[in-house]
Amino acid sequence: MVKLVLLHKAGSIYDDEPDVVYDFPQTYLKAVRAAVDDWVVYYEPVKAGPRGYFAVAKISQVIEKPGAPGRYLALIEPGTYLDFDAEVPRLVEGRPLEAALAEPDGTPKRGGAVQLAVRRLPESDFARIVSLGLPQSLEAQEAARFDPEPAMAEDAASFERPVLERLTRRPYRDVAFRRKVRDAYDFRCAMSGLRLRNGGGRPEVQAAHIRPVECQGSDAVRNGLALSGTLHWMFDRGLISVAEDNETILISHNKVPGEVVERLIQPGRKLLKPANPAHTPHPGNLRWHRENRFGQGMTDEPAPWD
Structure with a gap:
């Protein structure tokens, strides 16, 4: 090799x-x-x-x-x-x-x-x-990014992880993916258009995999969307998706009340795109989500708006 x-x-x-x-x-x-x-x-x-x-x-x-x-x-x-x-x-x-x-x-x-x-x-x-x-200190950097007095990260406090161990460790990869996706969208939700922060300045937006890693999805930025917590929940459960034009937001109207749509989805129902075209969601990933998640009724959990 x-x-x-x-x-x-x-x-x-x-x-x-x-x-x-x-x-x-x-x-x-x-x-x-x-x-x-x-x-x-x-x-x-x-x-x-x-x-x-x-x-x-x-x-x-x-x-x-x-x-x-x-x-x-x-x-x-x-x-x-x-x-x-x-x-x-x-x-x-x-x-x-x-x-x-x-x-x-x-x-x-x-x-x-x-x-x-x-x-x-x-x-x-x-x-x-x-x-x-992909520096060794990436997790510690992220922990300190919006917290002036973060707890010392385990990596920084204990030992230097070998490069290959770092590349295969899920917590590290999750941090790297989250940083790239949220930065790509300037911490703005791709479906609501909102950029919210809590009282301490921590962004509310999350990084969602379009095609999950467990379904052979990658940690590429083009397999990610920046979404608010509720919209991330809805996206993972197939209540919302993106149409074949790769920008129109699809909504499962028989499962999502109209007033919820009006509050959570930006007017025009068009997906917000990253400033860098190289970070735009890949059509193949959006197609996978549309064909394998949208309208599948994947959960019996109570909805956040119930």
């Missing part, structure tokens, strides 16, 4: 969905096959956008791309993709984070390996990049 850097350009002609599949030519087949069951870091070149290193994931399988001779698909293991809390630049203090991209004196190389869409990544480089994008 070997770790890799995979180049991904937003709007690419290739059928890349970073949290699902990576499309690549036969040139890189040997390298990608060697990375099966191991982790990769996604990188967006500076000329394609400002992100740099922006996410981590694990390859589960490599298959031939149907109907496309000479092209292959690296399938991403469900539940492994995670957006970085902060994008990581290629250069730090003028020096590349990838040793293979540096000259002996530490200055950046030009051409050659720099232009490869798939690059091998030593363990030390992988750990450094991931730690910059």
